[in-house]
Each structure stands twice: as structure tokens, then as C-alpha cells.
Amino acid sequence: MTNIxxxxxxxxxxxxxQKIIKRYPEGKQKSAVIPIxxxxxxxxxxxxxxxxxxxxxxxxxxxxxxxxxxxxxxSMFNLKPVGKCVxxxxxxxxxxxxxxxxxxxxxxxxxxxxVGETTKDGMFTLRTVECLGSCGTAPMLQCGPDYYExxxxxxxxxxxxxxxxxxxxxxxxxxxEARTV
Ligand code: FES
Numbered sequence: 795m796t797n798i799x800x801x802x803x804x805x806x807x808x809x810x811x812q813k814i815i816k817r818y819p820e821g822k823q824k825s826a827v828i829p830i831x832x833x834x835x836x837x838x839x840x841x842x843x844x845x846x847x848x849x850x851x852x853x854x855x856x857x858x859x860x861x862x863x864x865x866x867x868x869s870m871f872n873l874k875p876v877g878k879c880v881x882x883x884x885x886x887x888x889x890x891x892x893x894x895x896x897x898x899x900x901x902x903x904x905x906x907x908x909v910g911e912t913t914k915d916g917m918f919t920l921r922t923v924e925c926l927g928s929c930g931t932a933p934m935l936q937c938g939p940d941y942y943e944x945x946x947x948x949x950x951x952x953x954x955x956x957x958x959x960x961x962x963x964x965x966x967x968x969x970x971e972a973r974t975v
Contacts, residue, residue: 801849807833811853823854827864830854831871836965840880841872869923870966877912877919878963879937886925888932893946897933898922900947904954917958938964 803811811830818825830850831842838846842865844858851858865871872880881901885894898909901920905913912919928934931943935950942953957964 798845798848798852801838801845803833803837807837815854824856824860827854827856827861828868831861831865832965832967835871836963836967840876840878840963840965841874869921875912875916877917878961879917879957880919880921880964882921882923882926882936884924884926884928884932884934884936885922886929888929889925889934892932894922894933897935897945897947897950900950901954904951917961918954939966939968940964 802808811826811833814826814829815823827850830853831847834846834850835842842850844862847861847865848858851861854861866873883889883894883898883901885898898920902908905918905920907913907918907920909920909922923936926934926936926941928941928943931941933945934941934943935945935953936942937953937957942949
């Protein structure tokens with residue numbers, strides 16, 4: 795079992811964490827919890843284990859349960875291990891009307907998993923989510939920081955190949971802009 799003492803941000807991430815904390819007035823460091831959780835999730839294999847949340851709490855000088863309350867509220871935070879590529883398919887009105895259900899079924903078949911599951915090789919996790927605000931380019935999915943829009947089954951197949959070829963973990967903070975939010 796992972797021990798909190800073995801968890802440590804890289805120097806680069808720790809410097810960024812300190813920079814984010816300094817944005818808030820003295821005593822209000824708890825407000826930095828969301829951006830810091832994003833950094834932690836990206837750094838520690840794409841999910842937030844109890845020791846990782848405890849580590850974040852220790853940095854912010856708050857109780858672990860205060861971190862857990864935030865992490866468990868937002869779907870962008872993973873509380874169990876996920877694949878390198880978490881595929882979030884929007885299932886709300888516009889996307890549903892334009893075929894998101896067919897895309898989900900197609901992906902379930904191709905990846906041999908059901909929604910909510912991860913492939914045996916640890917490459918893909920498949921999820922459905924509510925509107926991601928890209929209704930004008932429905933149907934769409936999100937993977938890491940990127941939106942993939944106006945999808946059809948061929949495009950989805952191309953994406954899977956691209957993700958497999960690149961074989962890297964995709965995090966919401968992959969682009970520099972996200973790391974400074
Ligand atoms: S309905 Fe899918 S992005 Fe809004």
C-alpha cells in the first residue's frame with residue numbers, strides 16, 4: 795500500500811503548486827485545492843489515491859476529508875485507477891440526437907469493455923458525461939485537454955489508432971495554459 799511519505803511532487807510541479815498557493819490571501823490556501831488536485835492527478839498516474847489526497851491536504855494545511863470532498867464532487871477527478879486515455883463521451887441532447895449512443899456502442903465493442911471500465915492493457919477508460927459545452931459540434935468526446943468534435947465512427951476509429959500509437963497518458967493539464975489556471 796502506498797505510504798504518504800513516498801509521495802512527492804516533482805520539483806517542477808512543486809514550484810507550480812507554490813506559485814498557485816501564493817495567489818490566495820494568507821489563511822485562504824484551501825482555495826487552491828482544485829488546480830493542485832489537477833496537478834496531482836497528472837503526476838500520480840491519472841488518479842487520486844487516499845495517500846495522494848492526504849499529501850495535498852498536508853501541503854494546504856487542511857484536513858484530508860476537505861480534499862476528498864472536492865475530489866469526489868467533480869467528475870474530472872478520478873478516485874480509482876484509469877487508463878492512459880480516459881474517453882469521455884457526451885451523451886446529452888445534441889450529442890445524443892446526432893449519434894453519441896452509436897459511438898458508445900461502437901467503442902464498447904472495439905475496446906471490449908463497458909462504459910465505466912478500463913481495457914486490460916490499461917490504455918483506455920470509457921465514460922459517458924453530460925454536456926461539455928460543445929453542442930454546436932456534436933457529437934463530441936473529450937480525452938485529456940482536447941475536444942474531438944463532429945465525430946462519426948470512422949473518426950473515432952482514427953482517434954483510437956492515434957492514441958494507441960502515441961501511447962501516452964493524457965491529462966487535463968497537458969497543455970501549458972491548463973497548468974496555470
Ligand atoms: S450536448 Fe454534447 S456538448 Fe453539449
